[in-house]
Amino acid sequence: MQYDNSYRATFLSRPNRFIANVLLDGKPEVVHVKNTGRCRELLLPGANVYLEKSGNPDRKTCYDLIAVEKGARLINMDAQAPNRVFAEWVGAGGFQEGLTLLRPETTWGNSRFDFYWEASNRRGFVEVKGVTLEEDGAVYFPDAPTARGVKHVEELCACLEQGYEAALFLVVQMEGVAFWAPNDRTHPAFGTAVRRAAERGVQILAWDCKVTPDSITLRRPVSVRLHGVQENLC
Template structure:
């Protein structure tokens, strides 16, 4: 996936979950943050950030904040990007050979999953999560407690019990992670749910991304440690 009209800026502060103050060549600017997570280890004063200029009429901010430099690592922090890059990647045949159908936002029972797929006589559901938390080369999810995330994993288990395929797909929004693991310090219940899901046959896949200021592309598998 690609972004248009990218501008580099310097992060100043984040007054709330949705807004950041940055400094561009033209001066101070209020921008929309496309990630409502904490991202405290990313959005630190002075960090280099990348902005996409919006083109929607009537919007309150000129730019969206989509990426940030953390040391020598460029991290995409657009919360809408993981589903978009997964869809592009899967439609290229890299998720399931012979993919016949990939449908986003599909309801099954009382659950709503990011994707439903059919290929080679099999069918199943995928729940996609974006990963931006990095520590000492490893990456973790979540960066804040997520009861919604636990519910999604439990729903994937129910899919397997019904004879469907199920996958938790973690899009690591940076390149070169040593491994992915559930963030038990932040939300142990999520880690417990993921381990139970794996034991019940739910696929747990993590893939890193090739990141540029104006693009994001799924690149290579990341080892999963449960």
């Protein structure tokens, strides 16, 4: 996934979930934040951030905030990127061999899953989640309570009962992490739902990404730890 017109800026503040104040070429600028999550550990005053210039002249903000430096680590925080990089990866031959169909935004039961796929006599659903919360080289999801996320995981279990395959796919929006785990401290119900889903046969997959100021690409699998990680943060 490639961005056009990438610019480096300095983060100043975030008045609400949707906008941020930055310093771009020495001048203050209000930009759109492409992630409504908390991101408290990322968007700190003085942090280097990366912006993409919008091509829409009618927008109130001219730039989108897409990535941030956290120490030596560059983290993509565009909430729309995970689905796009997953679809690109699948299109290049990843995920399932012999894929004949990949359909985004498919409704089943009481949920709309990110992707529905078919391959020969197999079929299944995938729910994709972006991961930006990192501490000491490990990554966690969610960074805020997500009742919707719990519902999606429970619906993935229901798919199995109807003969579908099901997967929760965590796109880690950075590279070189030790493992992914559910953030039980922030939302224990999500961790419980994920562990139950894994026991019932839902695939829990995590991949990290190669991230640059103007691109993000799926890179390689990340270890998943569902038990014994209770010291997570936030």
